[in-house]
Amino acid sequence: MRRFKLLFLDRASPVSLQAQLTSQIKELIRAGQLAAGERLPSSRDLAADLRISRNTVVYTYERLISEGYLDSSLRSRIYVADTAPELQRAAHERGRHRQTVRVPATVPIAGGSTAPMPFRPCQPDVQLFPLAMWNRLRSRALRSTNRSLLHYNSAAVLGLRELRENLAAYLRESRGVRCEWWQVAITSGSQQALYLLSRLLLKQGDRVYMEDPGYQGATKAWQVAGADIQYLPVDHEGVTIPPLAEEPGKLMYATPSRQFPTGVSLSLSRRLALVNGAADSGTWIVEDDYDSEFRYEAAPLPSLQSLDVSGRVIYIGTFSKLLFPALRLGYAVLPVPLVEEFQALKSTVEDHGPMIDQATLAAFLDTGAFYSHIRRCRRAYAERQRAFLDEIQHGGLPLDFRYTDGGMNLTGFLPAEFHDVEASARLRRAGLDVPALSSYSGRAGDPQTSLRDDESRTDHGLVFGFTAFTPERIRLGVEMILRTGLA
Ligand SMILES: Cc1ncc(COP(=O)(O)O)c(C=O)c1O
Structure with missing residues (x-):
């Protein structure tokens, strides 16, 4: 012993x-x-x-x-x-x-909250979200459905029917989208919609047109399919129109309501050229309408899909900006011939999305809480945008904000003598999260693939998000920019 x-x-x-x-x-x-x-x-x-x-x-x-x-x-x-x-x-x-064994460098090991630093782009203010109301609707949905939301529900691969119906009604009314409820597919953020569309429509070497600068989440999705990505410059009328008659693409990705990240809206003549060119050449257009509800002085512009009579436009959207990003709910409105194939493909990724959240969101739309929340955010964000621009103007910074009619971000273009990547790195060292506009360019490291005129400097600037920060935090943030300087 x-x-x-x-x-x-x-x-x-x-x-x-x-x-x-x-x-x-x-x-x-x-x-x-x-x-x-x-x-x-x-x-x-x-x-x-x-x-x-x-x-x-x-x-x-x-x-x-x-x-x-x-x-x-x-x-x-x-x-x-x-x-x-x-x-x-x-x-x-x-x-x-x-x-x-070492953790690979790109695997994040930090846990916990990731509240954004000023002025991280595309961040909604989660403090404005009516959490108590959401929880009430969630409890009510669970009670009234008598636990049926807890089962597998393979019939809901494309989402809960009530949500698809309510969302279709909202998109028809507010965005002019032409659709029936069964064309709406609920996805895990719009990122999943992009990925599934890439898998469904593209094969190795297919030509895809992308805006440049543009949304890297979309570029990543086309890259997994091995697409041949052609970059289109963006100017004061939005993205330039590709030569679809001579060089048809399999697909083109665009953010016509508010180009990401410059913020310019696509002109009507280019919208028409795009839908007509797509119809004639058989190119699919993926329209990403990620934040068009936030237009501060006028009603949101109608979607590109609303002009499309030939069924070539696939409309995608997200609740990440209107509600909160961790919800991971987005959607695609599919042209009729794609619905069945998209459904079959999606069933290989997941049986269906989170049913309790979808039922809660359906009720959020149905009770009108969704509309009140958008109105509240729109008011707060308009005030924050004004606060940001006023502070910047007083500070006399060499930034040219050309597109200020809405959105969650403002792009300040820089004069040629400034280097945007260096300015961004400087601000980062001061605790500010302000990406360089050129970091959104697909040309980085691959100039051959771009159609851009190299003389253009419209890809050179800083992208500021303002929506997640109170006017006071904005004031302090701009003060910090002034203290740090851009060069
Ligand atoms: C252009 C664009 N599309 C879509 C999204 C949203 O993606 P998700 O729905 O996957 O959160 C973002 C988010 O930043 C974006 O900037």
Whole structure:
């Protein structure tokens, strides 16, 4: 029993007495304090000695026997199994090996909240979200559906019907989208819609037209399919129109309501050229309408899809900006010939999205809480945009804000003598998150693929998000920019 005096059980520990005893006996074996063939005390004696219940010792012995550390085959005595020291050494080696394995550099290891720093683009203010109302609607949805939301629901691969109906009505009314409810597919953020469209429509080498600068989430989706991406410059009328008659693309991605990240709206003549060119050449247009509700002085512009009579425009949107990004709910409005194939493909990724959140969102739309929330955000964001522009103007910074009619971001174009990547790095060191406009360019490192006139400097500036920050934080943020300088 002498060696068992080494055992110490901590009754205040959250680790159970049985787990403590198990690991300590293993440790005695590993340290050579208990040799193969050596006898252990009876469960009654050890329990009395440690002043614990006999069952704790019995269960510990049973577990160690099942794991191969102890043996009980000899006249009902318990002793250390012949194989135990090797087992323990192997476990020890595994542990050592685990400690030396390094986490790959791109795998994030930090957890917890990621509240944005000023002036990170595209961030809604989650403080404005009516969480209590959301939780009430969520509880009501769970109560009224009598737990049916908790089952698998393969019929809802493209989303809960109530949500698709309410969303279709909203899109028809507010965005002029032409659709029936069954053309609306609910996805895990608009990113999943982009990924599924890439898988559905593209094969290796297919030509895809992208705005430049443009949304990297879309570029990533086309890259997985091995698409041949052609970049289109953006000017004061929005994205330039590709030569679809001579060089038809399989697909073109565009943000016509508010080009991301410059903020310019696509002119009507280009909208018409785009839908006509797509119809004639058979190119699919993916219209990403990510934040068009936030137009501060006028009603939102109608969608490009509303002009499309030939069914070539796939309209996608997200609740990440209107509600909150962690909800991970977005959608695609699919032209009729794509609905079945999209559904089949989506079923290989997930049976269906989160049903409780979808039911809550359906009620949020139905009760009108959604509309009140948008109005509240629009008012707050308009005020923040004004505060930001006023502060910048007073500070006399060399930034030219050309497109200020709405959105969640403002792009300040820089004069040629400034370098936007360096300015962005400077601000980052001061704790500000302001990406360089040129970091959104697909030309970075691959100038061959661009159609851009290289003389143009419209891709050179800084992108400021203002929506997630109170006017006071905006004031302090601009003060910090002035103190830090841009060069
Ligand atoms: C152009 C654009 N589209 C879509 C999204 C939203 O993506 P998700 O719905 O996956 O959150 C963003 C977010 O920043 C965006 O900037």
